[in-house]
Amino acid sequence: MAEPSYDFAPVRVREDLVAAHRRVWEHISRPGTWWTGEQRRAMAAETRHARDCRLCRERATSASSSKMRGRHDGLGGLPEPIVDIVHRLTNEPGRLSKDWFNEVLAKGVTEAAYVEVVGVVTQTVNVDTFCHGLGVAYHSLPAPALGEPSRHRPEGARPERAWVPMVSPANAKGPEAGLYPLGGVPNVGRALSLVPDETRSVLDLLAAQYIPAGRVSDFWFDPQRAISRAQMDLLAGRVSALNRCFY
Amino acid sequence: MHAFLLRVSGQISGNEYDLTAIARDEAGESGVPHGSTLVAYADAVLGGDDVALSHARERLLQELGAEALVDAAAVVATFAMVDRIADATGIPLDGKVELMTQGIRSEVGADAFASASNTPRPGLLRRAIGRVLAIFLPMGFRLMRAIRR
Numbered sequence: 001m002a003e004p005s006y007d008f009a010p011v012r013v014r015e016d017l018v019a020a021h022r023r024v025w026e027h028i029s030r031p032g033t034w035w036t037g038e039q040r041r042a043m044a045a046e047t048r049h050a051r052d053c054r055l056c057r058e059r060a061t062s063a064s065s066s067k068m069r070g071r072h073d074g075l076g077g078l079p080e081p082i083v084d085i086v087h088r089l090t091n092e093p094g095r096l097s098k099d100w101f102n103e104v105l106a107k108g109v110t111e112a113a114y115v116e117v118v119g120v121v122t123q124t125v126n127v128d129t130f131c132h133g134l135g136v137a138y139h140s141l142p143a144p145a146l147g148e149p150s151r152h153r154p155e156g157a158r159p160e161r162a163w164v165p166m167v168s169p170a171n172a173k174g175p176e177a178g179l180y181p182l183g184g185v186p187n188v189g190r191a192l193s194l195v196p197d198e199t200r201s202v203l204d205l206l207a208a209q210y211i212p213a214g215r216v217s218d219f220w221f222d223p224q225r226a227i228s229r230a231q232m233d234l235l236a237g238r239v240s241a242l243n244r245c246f247y
Numbered sequence: 248m249h250a251f252l253l254r255v256s257g258q259i260s261g262n263e264y265d266l267t268a269i270a271r272d273e274a275g276e277s278g279v280p281h282g283s284t285l286v287a288y289a290d291a292v293l294g295g296d297d298v299a300l301s302h303a304r305e306r307l308l309q310e311l312g313a314e315a316l317v318d319a320a321a322v323v324a325t326f327a328m329v330d331r332i333a334d335a336t337g338i339p340l341d342g343k344v345e346l347m348t349q350g351i352r353s354e355v356g357a358d359a360f361a362s363a364s365n366t367p368r369p370g371l372l373r374r375a376i377g378r379v380l381a382i383f384l385p386m387g388f389r390l391m392r393a394i395r396r
Contacts, residue, residue, distance in 0.1 A: 133320030163337030
């Protein structure tokens with residue numbers, strides 16, 4: 001049986017969504033741009049483990065999480081600065097700050113390596129949240145594939161107002177041509193473009209689970225879902241409010 | 248952003264939705280069909296109570312069916328991902344969206360979120376343009392709806 005599978009889910013999961021989740025799992029297992037397949041898998045495992053972290057629980061009830069020091073309950077396979085990124089991103093995304101991000105860089109994590117961590121963690125959260133929502137067990141994490149990271153930094157990446165450089169549609173040339181298949185894309189669709197493979201994978205998920213990124217502002221676009229556009233945007237707005245996400 | 252998209256969805260379909268339902272502590276009526284069921288489901292997926300989630304899932308299944316449950320789970324999962332990407336990269340709101348959502352952001356309390364600091368505060372001119380757009384955009388969307396009919 002191919003993994004991940006929803007064969008034992010209480011409801012039938014449409015095939016295009018199953019296929020999208022299989023592509024994500026394969027993507028996580030492969031050597032990335034700045035991290036090996038083994039390290040990427042370790043990030044996915046740490047994402048799951050983070051939910052039970054004692055330090056994160058204490059921070060969640062603290063008025064100022066940045067002032068609370070201590071060690072995360074990590075699995076031990078990743079450097080401490082990466083464990084901190086994974087745990088904070090999993091447990092308190094609404095409290096991340098530019099000051100914290102600058103501290104991460106000061107510890108020697110490059111912007112591009114950081115972006116790739118964000119890609120792996122958020123896609124793991126995505127698939128796990130879907131399973132939780134349906135009431136099915138989390139999928140086994142994929143076995144890591146061998147190989148070296150590509151270390152490809154897109155030439156078109158430029159500093160903008162975000163914390164990390166991004167590739168604009170106008171600068172998506174050479175290996176990045178076709179990065180934004182529909183041309184225009186909101187900022188969140190290109191937020192990880194310093195690592196183009198993470199952007200490709202996230203845009204693939206957006207199209208299968210919600211609406212293709214370039215069509216979000218097209219109110220007459222019909223993604224053929226069983227819930228209406230208004231119902232989807234009510235859910236999206238509620239989740240963003242719960243996460244205290246301004247975007 | 249999605250509060251804005253929801254408002255536009257309503258204007259295009261000829262409905263007035265209560266956007267504060269997005270930010271209220273308890274799931275309330277928004278005017279969106281089965282809205283309280285969907286909001287309760289989102290709350291339960293992100294909450295830590297397995298019994299509440301089981302009830303919310305069952306209610307959604309009964310009211311909207313199995314395919315809707317899958318699509319609702321997919322949207323909740325998407326924004327569990329997207330919100331984290333936005334917060335971890337410090338992206339600002341897209342320029343046009345920033346202009347068009349000034350009133351809505353305060354309506355749903357989003358200006359108080361820590362990540363609001365990633366979007367520069369609008370100057371006098373942009374605030375003025377935002378107010379003008381708030382008046383004329385609904386008319387524009389109603390006109391577009393009429394034309395498409």
